[in-house]
Amino acid sequence: MKIVVRIELTTDWGDVNTIEVGRIDRPSQTLDPESVGLSLADGKQLLHNLQQAVIPAQADEICALRRICRRCHRWTALKDYRQRKVDTVFGTVSFRSPRIVSCACEPPWYLEAAFCPLWPIIPERATPELLALQAKLAAQMSYRRVVETMREFLPVSEKINHVTVRNRALRVGTRIDAIELAGVQPRNPTTEWTLAIDGGFVRRKGKAEVRSFEILTGRLAVPGEKPRVFACVRSELSDLTERLASLVQTHAGTPHPRLSVITDGANGIQSIYRQLPFGATPILDWFHISMRVRYLEQIVKGLPPRSETEQYTKRALQTYVNKLRWCFWHANVAKAEQRMRQISLLCRIVVPQTQQFARSLEQLAYRLDELFAYLESNHGSTIAYGKHYREHKPISTAMAESAVNQVVNARMCRRQHMRWTPRGAHLLVQVRCAVINGDLATRLAAYRARIDRVPEDVLRFLEFLQRAAEAEPHAF
Known part of the structure; x- marks a missing residue:
């Protein structure tokens, strides 16, 4: 069996062109499981050949359309052609990029100057789809792994390496940085x-x-x-x-x-x-308060009393410490501070009989001072955690810590040996946050819409040139 793949290109004005993009031989005498259907290599080659046929045809069609002035319908001059290359998802394509002399009556420039009609459409060496794909993969795996994956499944250029992927991913990050998209659903002001x-x-x-x-x-x-x-x-x-x-x-x-x-x-x-x-x-965060109280409970529980004084001290400390978490849970900060001061007083006035008990009291006083400093630096941030919990409101940074694991650790720290610059x-x-949120393509579209707008001062200057040219046509 011989398979011939041809494509038919039809322009907007009806011209038809047929191009052969591939031939595949499947002799029945040598048919084996590996040759059933199209292989991955066959598919990659067909896609690459198809891309090689489509982009030059699009460039020629755009050139033919842009050579006609939209106001006076005059056939403008063609200055020259330049050879350009563009990296796409299906390989690198070389095509002719024309330069056309603009008509003096056509907005927005109103000048006879050479311009490239493909430049607004293909302003970079890579297509937006390829940039978005490489950035999306780079946000989830290492740059070298991105290159290996793309070469395995797509007919990308062999010249693309990890440096290219890194630069393009960071370029995408620069573009979407500081671009925030509004929520889809209307919001209630009391939310x-x-x-x-x-x-x-x-x-x-x-x-x-x-x-x-x-x-x-x-x-x-x-x-x-x-x-x-x-x-x-x-x-x-x-x-x-x-x-x-x-x-x-x-x-x-x-x-x-x-x-x-x-x-x-x-x-x-x-x-x-x-x-x-x-x-x-x-x-x-409730978890951090609870863990600091937990340190105190563990120290008091491990106190080794040897005398009656030490036994009484341990029972008193257990009474005070066991109620600390309850005080914070119900926002009774004054009572919590009172119990903490009683614990601190016991740690300083009790004369321990053994050296081990003395070291434990010193450690308890140190942890208690840490808790005092922690609460003082975050004064006014403690709430009625029990009430918030019963109302199904968040009381901990668990969702933020999971975001750290999802955004930072999984890509940059865990089993990763790379070192990073802050930028x-x-x-x-x-890019990684945009991929997780599912709005990478939308934010890139918002960036392109922002740069496609001509600044107002430029538009006013062009209008001034037009009025001057209409008033004194020989001056221009």
Whole structure:
């Protein structure tokens, strides 16, 4: 059996052209399981040949259409052709790119100058689909693995390597950075939003004093919808608060949303809510408070009393410590501070009989001072956790910590030996968040729509040139 694949190209004005894109031989005498149907290599070659036929035909058709002035219908001059190459999902294609002399009566330029009609359509060396595909894969696996995967399944150029994929992924990250899309559904102004923030650390590239840097990650959640992931490197943003405020306002659909900010109270994250242009309710993560109380409970439980004084001290400490978590759960901060001060007083006035008991009391006092400092630095962030829990409201940064695992650890830390620059990590996590949120293509379309608009000052200048040319035609 011989298979001949031909395509028929029909222009908008009716011209028909038939092109053969491939021949496949399947002799019945040598038929085996490996030659049944089309192989992967056959499919890749057919797709590449098809792409080689379509793009030059499109270029010629666009050239023929753009040579006719849309106002005076004059046939404009063709200056020359230049050879161009473009990387596509189905291989690299070489085609002729014409340069046409524009008509003086045609907007928006009103000048006789050479221009390339394909430049607005193919402004780069790669098509937008290929850029989006490489960025999407690079956000989920290493750059070298992306090259291997694409070469396995697609007829991409052999010249594409991991450096090309990295540069294109970061280019996509630059384009979608700071582009936020509004929510699809209309929002109720009384809807309560939750912003959970946490941080993850990655290894820094180069020889620097600080060997790692932090990537701020979290989720914006609202009841009944999928949470939205965000991430950034604080040193790469001029104003982190402005970025987070724009994120919340865009999706909430109001400049003054009802927002709760949940943090673990570390690394200065708790101060973010104070700089927001609208009111926000700070919430200190319950898990971190509970674990600090757990440290105290374990120390008291492990106290080795040898005398009656030590036994009485242990029973008193157990009475005070066992009620701490209940006080925080029900927002009775005053009573919690009172019990903590009683514990601290016991640790200082009791004279232990054994050295081991003394070391345990010192450790208990140290952990208690840590808890005091933690609560003081996050003053006003503790809430009635029990009430929030019964109302099915979030009280911990669990969704932010899962975002750290999903965005940062899975791509940059866990079993990854790469080192990162802050700028490269910032741009890559933008792409990864867009892939997780499922809006990478939409954000790229929003970027293209933004750059396709001609600035107003340029339009006014062109209108001025047109009026001047109409008033004094010989001057131009």
